Amino acid sequence: MSITSLIATNDKLKSLFAAISNLKESFIGMDGGDPFPSKPQIIVQREGRASPMIGHAYDYLLRAYVQRLNGIHEERENGDLAAVVAVNILDRKNIYEAYTGIVERRNAYITGESPITQAIVGDSIILGQLEQYYRSGTGDIPSILQSRDEDVHDLQRLIQATERHHQCFQATQGITCNPRFGQAITALVDGADGDLMIDNTLIDIKTESEFRWKIGQSRQLIAYWIMSCLSPGFTPEINHLALWNPRYCRMVSISVEDICRAFNVIDFVDSFIAIITADNFEGSAHLSPDQRKSHIQSVKETWNAADNPTRKLYR
Structure with a gap:
């Protein structure tokens, strides 16, 4: 199980992420053109x-x-x-x-x-x-x-x-290979890590033989961003989410500010935390009661901190 699997199989998480508005129009392409053309040219x-x-x-x-x-x-x-x-x-x-x-x-x-x-x-x-x-x-x-x-x-x-x-x-500032999220939030969802960060952009890599808008991919990226905001001391802060497919040599991205304008992320994260900290949540079934209690406390403290990256975006 992982956060990606949980979004697809847990009914409450599935409903929560399904309520996110369609963000297709907020993505931009690296070439300045249509980020998701109807007939993109395959390179490899x-x-x-x-x-x-x-x-x-x-x-x-x-x-x-x-x-x-x-x-x-x-x-x-x-x-x-x-x-x-x-x-x-x-x-x-x-x-x-x-x-x-x-x-x-x-x-x-x-x-x-x-x-x-x-x-x-x-x-x-x-x-x-x-x-x-x-x-x-x-x-x-x-x-x-x-x-x-x-x-x-x-x-x-x-x-x-x-x-x-x-x-x-x-990169102009730095890179992070295979970025890991905080121990507590990672344990509560039974695992998750990113592919690559260039400066402040989290990049998810896809080698699929088709390139088109898939809402599930944007949901996965948003889940990763939220997990970074629930990770104490996660640096650098993520300000863009991107998809890269080398078969088409296409990269598309969206800013987290645009995501915050599209829906209320504060309310969304409140609901997300309520789901993953529920007693019967399957993602944390592998944890002992004491481990689970400690991780829940850590995640909630991180989320409620005044300097939480998501909260700062709404000031």
Whole structure:
């Protein structure tokens, strides 16, 4: 379970997010044109059906590229990548050794010691397979350290297309790879993390073979933004939410100020907190009573603070 799954399956959360007005017209495109054209041009066509794993693999390769581009090295250690969870679950010497080598080669690429190579692209496929395994609990373990040629070719074309739009990923203030939200709010919804932040923009990455307005994607972004506002000391504050699809090389974004103008976010968050702190809320079923009580108190204190980012937008 995760916040994305809960929005889709919990009746109360589903109703709450369904009440958000259609924000399509508030999004803007990076090129200044129609953010969601009826017939967008696809740049990287997948031959055959892409595995969901490609999305995870692209996330890893994009984050490495963005760190290299901006001269910022955030993900240095084995434990800095979510794929390590699968490595620890599988607990096999050959997988640990392979993973360590992948991190070392990835670091060499990020720091500029190595150019991007087919091996580094293949490594990203393996990281994607490891993450897919730990998130879904399923996977072909005997071949989890292998990459298919068609996947490597697809991912290589995706990152090459991305490099041609490097201006979308150049930061002036900083980057945050795989931003994590506060411990309390994350525990209460049984997990959530973002893909990437460039300056004050939270970017959600989609490698889907179609690009069109999907209201569920905007709801997911809003949920992430709200979680950041319920996370003590979350920095930098998010002021834009964006979607990036490398198959179309399109980025669209919306400002949180426009969201606040579209509906009353204060009332919305009050309702959101009431739902996730209810006694029967399934997202926190894994917590002990004491843990749950402590996390609820932390979230409410963060929300009621005078300097809460959302509250400041309404002054």
